[in-house]
Amino acid sequence: xxxxxxxxxxxxxxxxxxxxxxxxxxxxxxxxxxxxxxxxxxxxxxxxxxxxxxxxxxxxxxxxxxxxxxxxxxxxxxxxxxxxxxxxxxxxxxxxxxxxxxxxxxxxxxxxxxxxxxxxxxxxxxxxxxxxxxxxxxxxxxxxxxxxxxxxxxxxxxxxxxxxxxxxxxxxxxxxxxxxxxxxxxxxxxx
Numbered sequence: 461x462x463x464x465x466x467x468x469x470x471x472x473x474x475x476x477x478x479x480x481x482x483x484x485x486x487x488x489x490x491x492x493x494x495x496x497x498x499x500x501x502x503x504x505x506x507x508x509x510x511x512x513x514x515x516x517x518x519x520x521x522x523x524x525x526x527x528x529x530x531x532x533x534x535x536x537x538x539x540x541x542x543x544x545x546x547x548x549x550x551x552x553x554x555x556x557x558x559x560x561x562x563x564x565x566x567x568x569x570x571x572x573x574x575x576x577x578x579x580x581x582x583x584x585x586x587x588x589x590x591x592x593x594x595x596x597x598x599x600x601x602x603x604x605x606x607x608x609x610x611x612x613x614x615x616x617x618x619x620x621x622x623x624x625x626x627x628x629x630x631x632x633x634x635x636x637x638x639x640x641x642x643x644x645x646x647x648x649x650x651x
Contacts, residue, residue: 463530465529466528466529466531467526467528468507468526468527468529469525470516470524470525473501473503473508473516474507475508475509475513475516475517476508476509477508477536479509479513479545480546483513483515485514485518487579488517489518489521489522490576491579492518492522492524494577495577497515497519497527497528499512500528500529501516501527501528501529502529502530502544502548504535504536504538505533506535510536510544511544559591560591563585563588563589563591563592566580566588567585570585586622587622590622628641
């Protein structure tokens with residue numbers, strides 16, 4: 461199967477009126493500024509964007525006049541066109557990122573040059589650095605052993621941004637540990 465692309469005027473395209481996704485235009489504009497358009501926009505037979513609605517909007521904001529597209533045979537409201545738009549969003553949602561591998565790639569890129577144009581910034585690097593320093597819970601579980609019928613404990617894992625983590629840790633240190641802190645949180649939750 462050969463996929464044919466063509467170049468069209470952005471003025472001839474329209475965003476899909478029912479696209480449920482809200483994209484990060486700033487990140488997309490950064491990508492376009494760093495790399496240009498490297499993926500075609502997918503449009504319906506009636507020139508409505510099916511895949512790449514936010515790429516289209518970012519290109520307009522940056523002053524692009526033309527874009528590479530892939531044209532589908534369906535009208536934008538055809539069930540197949542809608543399924544295509546939805547599956548593109550959903551497959552992205554279902555992706556799982558190996559945080560350790562991501563951090564290693566970004567760290568190497570940052571040492572060689574810069575992370576600009578990767579979609580990540582210094583705050584993201586700091587958060588990934590903290591995750592990389594966290595204990596390996598899978599190995600910790602192996603060392604402690606599997607839960608038993610008599611454990612009767614609920615295992616809860618959560619992540620806090622650095623400012624809240626510091627407050628949580630301070631509260632724990634001054635008020636009887638994590639059990640007291642979580643108990644206080646649960647007192648203020650309506651179940």
